[in-house]
Amino acid sequence: MSKKLLLKDAHIEGIRYFETYRKQGGYTAAEKALKMTPEEILEEVKVSGLRGRGGAGFPTGMKWSFLAKPEGVPRHLVVNADESEPGTFKDRYLMEFLPHLLIEGMLISSYTLGSNVSYIYIRGEYSWIPDILEEAIEEAKAAGFLGKNILGTGFDCEIYVQRGGGAYICGEETALLESLEGKRGNPRLKPPFPAVKGLWERPTVVNNVESIAAIVPIIDITGAEYAKIGVGRSTGTKLISACGNINKPGVYEIDMTITVEEFIYSDEYCGGIPNGKKLKACIPGGSSVPIVPANLLLKTVNGEPRYMNYESLADGGFATGTMMGSGGFIVLDEDQCVVEHTMTLARFYHHESCGQCTPCREGTGWMHKILKKIEKGEGKMEDIDLLWDIQRKIEGNTICPLGDAAAWPVAAAIRHFRDEFEWHVKNPELSQTQNYGLANY
Ligand code: L3W
């Protein structure tokens, strides 16, 4: 059984409210942290080995230590709650059921970073959650855990919730900052990183919801104890939102030592694939990461079992491996058509491209058009090579990672499932009425 740090109290009735959260030991980590110096807390976070839970896996302690501290310039903490990655819904779960865990994590983080005004930028479609967060903020304020002179320490902190307008690109940290400033959410060129020039050109740390929630158990049990959970550079626990062809979709907390096979088939997690169907492939880290066929999903290129952690999922690099990403775990059974699936994703990225970079703006549109043609049985063999060529021209040539995120799923689908693309070209009539999976199994 996986150790639970974030979701251990999620089942308790009323845990959304301050009184219940406090009874369960809530805000004791904040009380402990506020007696420490910011430098001591930063050291705990570094020792914990916590890596950013939004997708990039960048070490949180290192990001915090990059925060510039020019004299007289305010600094900010911004929580990225713009969770829009297809297949990813773990932050929604945290905010909906455990809002005080996020608020407590923000209080500790704001104190450490010296942010007196911190923000939660939340996906517009999560329309019911800002009320939950704002109620929790009011409760925390009434109990003296936010506002002026918190617990008599002299530290002041306000938290504001800002609703997004429904654009996926605003989950990219610099687009988010532009949007928070009231402008169109266009990504900025990096460097400068937000840690140096962020919100209103002030030093800013942007962290994912789950990363900030994880600060609470780190302070609670110490960074060293947190680092003992998991394996290698995949320390602590990770939330996984599981969906697709599985018996038990939902949000699971894992300790990153379990195998992919155990995660898919054990009753503690996904509970296997419905109707005894075979596993075809999986996208383990949200739609942006490469799709992996079953044979490579259950073992690494070295024949070792594949584990649910940053290193093992990436084993073999982009050619054979994939990424932990945001932990949006999408399972495809044998009936699914990879071409159709890739086309759907291409449509998404084309729609969400902000249009600043030519390779992304034009390339995502072309990829969608060609995939649509192939999927409908109207493609030619050369179209598969053209598709490959377009994705190569996008990757690495854009301002922000949306370009890469659009290119990787296409590259991986062609690399691993070229026979399906060819089937659509060779079987135009069947392609109109059937999908590859249903026609071939
Ligand atoms: C200061 C330096 N800061 C790096 C910071 C940087 C950022 C973090 C990671 O994209 C990925 C993307 C999606 N000084 C720094 C520095 N930083 N060097 O570290 O930066 P980076 O550029 O590696 O990634 P990113 O721009 O944060 C995130 C992928 O995640 N993804 C997307 C998921 C989407 C969601 C969602 O909807 N919620 O999670 C999934 O895989 O494709 O590759 O903070 O400033 N020298």
Ligand code: SF4
């Ligand atoms: Fe916009 Fe795409 Fe360029 Fe990102 S890669 S800045 S989404 S055009």
